[in-house]
Amino acid sequence: MTAGPQRPTLLSRLLGARETGLVLIILVLFVLMSFASPHFLTWSNMRAMTMAFSVEAIVVVGMTILLISGGIDLSVGSVTALSMVIAGLLFLSGVNPWLAALIAIAACAGIGAVIGFFVTVVGLHHFIVTLAAMVIARGLCLLGTGGRPLGLYDLPASVKWIGIGSLGPLPVAVAIFAVVVVVFDLLLRRATAFRLVYYTGSNPRAAAYAGIRTRRVVLMTTVLCSTLCGVAGIIYMARFGSAQPTFGVGMELNVIAAAVIGGASLSGGKGTILGAVLGAVLLSLVSSSLALLNVSVYWQDIIRGSILLAAVTFDHFLVSRQAAGGRG
Amino acid sequence: MTAPPLLEITDVRKSFGAIRALDGAKFELRPGEIHALAGENGAGKSTLMNIIDGILQPDAGEIRIDGRPVRIDSPATAQRLGIGFVHQEIALCAEIPVAENIFMARTAQSRRPFVDAAAMAAEARMVLAPLADIDPRLPAGRLSIGQQQLVEIARALTLDCRILILDEPTAALTEHEAGKLFAIMRDLARRGIGIIFISHRMVEIFGVCDRVTVMRDGRHILTSPTDAISPEGIVNAMVGRRIDSFFPPRMQGAAGPEILRVEGLSDRRFRDVSFALRAGEILGFGGLIGAGRSEIARGLTRLEGAARGRVWLEGREVVLRDYADSIARGIVYLSEDRKGDGVFLDLSIAANVSALNLRLVSGRLGLIDVQAEAAQAERIGRTLKLKAASMAQRVVALSGGNQQKVALARLLAVRPKVIFLDEPTRGVDVGAKAEIHAILRRLAEDGVGIVVISSELPELIGLCDRVLVVCEGRIAGELAGEALSEAAIMTLAAPGARAAAGAGR
Structure with missing residues (x-):
């Protein structure tokens, strides 16, 4: 927990210490970059930047909730790609594109349910099950497309609109992302059902003793994460006008990194949507800044990894200091 | 009695694979009584309680509440039937505020879509008030073990239960906290709630309980009003054989040469600790939980902290760099948390x-x-x-x-020269306890220096030749021979007026 004793409840932490810190870092980077590069503070760059991170950030939301419940999902990149491929294949075979999108999202939810089955009923670890799901989903993508991108040249403009259109100044994809963030942030802060997610992740035995059906909670968060991957896949498809079977390789690491920088813990029980999204903003801002400054892409990975390490180290010292004061 | 008992269990059986945990268990709880359940570890107490709470399902047998047969298939069902269970092992969500931990079950059953954290904190404050002064907004992980235990108890009290199960609730509490708990238990009993109280401590069984049931090997052995049975009677029923003496004989003759000498040992949690340990004797560390006894042992052996001070082993001064060094020299520590870091x-x-x-x-x-x-x-x-x-x-x-x-x-x-044992018999049944005591005495006779840290006064008095009482990080006094009594230890252990204000913290 990042909040001090004066702000200990989940509710009063709209902007906890961590979120405030992240906002400050992001603002400083923002100011520095607007001096460092003339192209940074332009409308087109801002638009490109928000577009770049907003879809992935939808997946970050799902991952954060799953992490809070004590799970993890390595298959998010493949499942996002699979959503694209399923919708693309259905569309090419004559299915209405909207119906195709719904079927693809439902299929992703189904994958989540299968993962959840192996985790909660069979009793395997999330890490292993989703590692298998990652490979299988990628295999299905390649199998369905023969390894080549599916060109969806006849995609109606109404579908493309969700990927590249605008609502006034706001790109539609960003608007969808904003709605997802606000809704799930509110639910996670206030809703009874989502409070059980924290309990389950923090101490599954305590939750079970309180009469909480923890397996059901974990199943729910697993399905939710995969479903949000499905949604993200459709938005990507609409933006690219194609379905790319190799899309999203390595995405899981980015997404987990964002959630952890934002305060989620791999051991469950903590994390906020706002924090995770700020984590995603920070990582994305760093990437595009480095690109604008013509820094080699290889350096970008090194720098992003270092940020992750710094955030987790910071967390560790915060937690161990509190623990030293609290133990009798 | 015309009214049926509140809870009646007959002929309950439960096996785990080839192991028969319960073999015809029987139990009866009347409204308004405090009923002690005693038995060695492995006697089936926990299995029976887990069946009552719906965590386990019996293979055979009948459970009746108010005379009606019931099937308890989950903890949620148990709660609906008015059963509250305070588990021996603390099961709180460390990152979650105390208030939410207390009302977790209610939140789980709630039909309201949103949580009102402020109202919850206010209500939690009221529930906690008679037990302890704890800020309900703090994450539960920041509380001491004793405070966490009190939160567990507060949680059970909020469930509106008619049957309350307390599984060794006083293990982590100070005398003061335990006293408050007993007052609350009596109050609940007056209001007609039946309480099942599991404890190893005879003082508590006879001080608080109306009746006692003893189990052994998964079977019901006896049920008796507490004023119609003696502590020896209960222990004999528990172990199924006569234990003539709980403790091994004391040291014969005078103590041998000095093995360990410590002077002016200080760290954050203790100050200016000096003592000497001789061959052949068992030295006890007494005091309240949190007084710094474990910290002294862990500081001396370099398991934690950066203690300053001088240490002599067999007459030669030694400087211990870390615990590996301490082991190499022959000073070892047995953790109080066996499952966490003992094995x-x-x-x-x-x-x-x-x-x-x-x-x-x-x-x-x-x-x-x-x-x-x-x-x-x-x-x-x-x-x-x-x-x-x-x-x-x-x-x-x-x-x-x-x-x-x-x-x-x-x-x-x-082959250590000095062993520090932190709560060496906690969670160990009566028979094994006597065996461990005998082993320690034998080791002492073989010339190994033994230091026992214990919160059980009878253990300190029965086992140790000499007891140092630690209070607030300092050695408050030394007791031996005739002077060694429960009252003398408690007098030295109590921090006095200075800490009376902080006792609830």
Whole structure:
């Protein structure tokens, strides 16, 4: 927990210490970059930047909730790609594109349910099950497309609109992302059902003793994460006008990194949507800044990894200091 | 009595594989009574309580509430039937505020879509008020173990239960906190709530309870009003044989040469600690939980902190750099948290016993000689009367008493000169307890320096030749011989007026 004793409840932490810190870092980077590069503070760059991170950030939301419940999902990149491929294949075979999108999202939810089955009923670890799901989903993508991108040249403009259109100044994809963030942030802060997610992740035995059906909670968060991957896949498809079977390789690491920088813990029980999204903003801002400054892409990975390490180290010292004061 | 009992259990059976945990268990709870349930570890108490709470399902038998047969298929059902359970092991969500921990079950059942954290905190404050002064907004993980136990109890009190199960609730509480708990229990009983109270402490059974039921080997042995039975009667029923003396005889003759001398040991949690330990004696550390007894032992052996001070071992001054150094010199520490850091539960007995010094069981090339490892475990296990199928058996499958013997065996493997034992018989049944006491006495007679940290006053008095009482990080006094009594220890242990204000914290 990042909040001090004066702000200990989940509710009063709209902007906890961590979120405030992240906002400050992001603002400083923002100011520095607007001096460092003339192209940074332009409308087109801002638009490109928000577009770049907003879809992935939808997946970050799902991952954060799953992490809070004590799970993890390595298959998010493949499942996002699979959503694209399923919708693309259905569309090419004559299915209405909207119906195709719904079927693809439902299929992703189904994958989540299968993962959840192996985790909660069979009793395997999330890490292993989703590692298998990652490979299988990628295999299905390649199998369905023969390894080549599916060109969806006849995609109606109404579908493309969700990927590249605008609502006034706001790109539609960003608007969808904003709605997802606000809704799930509110639910996670206030809703009874989502409070059980924290309990389950923090101490599954305590939750079970309180009469909480923890397996059901974990199943729910697993399905939710995969479903949000499905949604993200459709938005990507609409933006690219194609379905790319190799899309999203390595995405899981980015997404987990964002959630952890934002305060989620791999051991469950903590994390906020706002924090995770700020984590995603920070990582994305760093990437595009480095690109604008013509820094080699290889350096970008090194720098992003270092940020992750710094955030987790910071967390560790915060937690161990509190623990030293609290133990009798 | 015309009204049916509140809870009636008849002929309940439960097996785990080949092990028969309950073999015709019987129990009866009347409204408004406090009913002690006693038995050694492994007697089936926990299994029976887990069945009442719906965590386990019985293979056979009947449970009646108010005379009506019921089927309790989950903790949620148990709650609906008015059963509240305070588990022995603390099960709180460390990151979550105390208030939410208290009302977790209610939140889980709630039909309201949103949580009102402010109202919850206010309500939690009211529930906690009679027990302790705890800020309900703090994450539960920041509380001391005793405070966490009180939060567990507060949680059960909010459930509106008619049957309250308390599984060794006082294990982590101070006398003061336990006293408050007993007052609340009596109050609840007056309001017609039936309380099942599991405890190993005779003082509590006779001080608070109306009736006592003893279980052994999964069976009902006896049920009696507490004023119609003696502590010896209960213990004999528990172990099924007569235990003539709980404790081994004391040291014969005078103590031998000085093994360990400590002067002016200080750290954050203790100040200016000086004492000496002689061969042949068992030295006790008494005091309240949190007084700094464990910290002194862990500081001296360099397990934690950066204690300053001088240490002499067998007359020669030594400077210990870290715990590995301390082990090499022959000063070892047995943790109070057996499962947490005493043993490797998932490893074999042999691998546990060899853990402190693998070189003792390794051949050339640094490869572990599996046979030597097993032989070492076998040899030490025999002296400790360790009961196990084989040395390859995993420690998790052993009873609490045998796990503790494994923890002790791994220390003995390095042939220590001084052993600090922190709560060596906590969670160990009466029979194994007496065995461990006898082992410690034998080790002392063999010239090993023994220091026992214990919160059980009878253990300190019965086992130790001399007791140092620690209060707020300082040695408050030394007691031996005739002066060694429960009252004398408690007088020295109480922090006095200065801490009376902070006792609830």
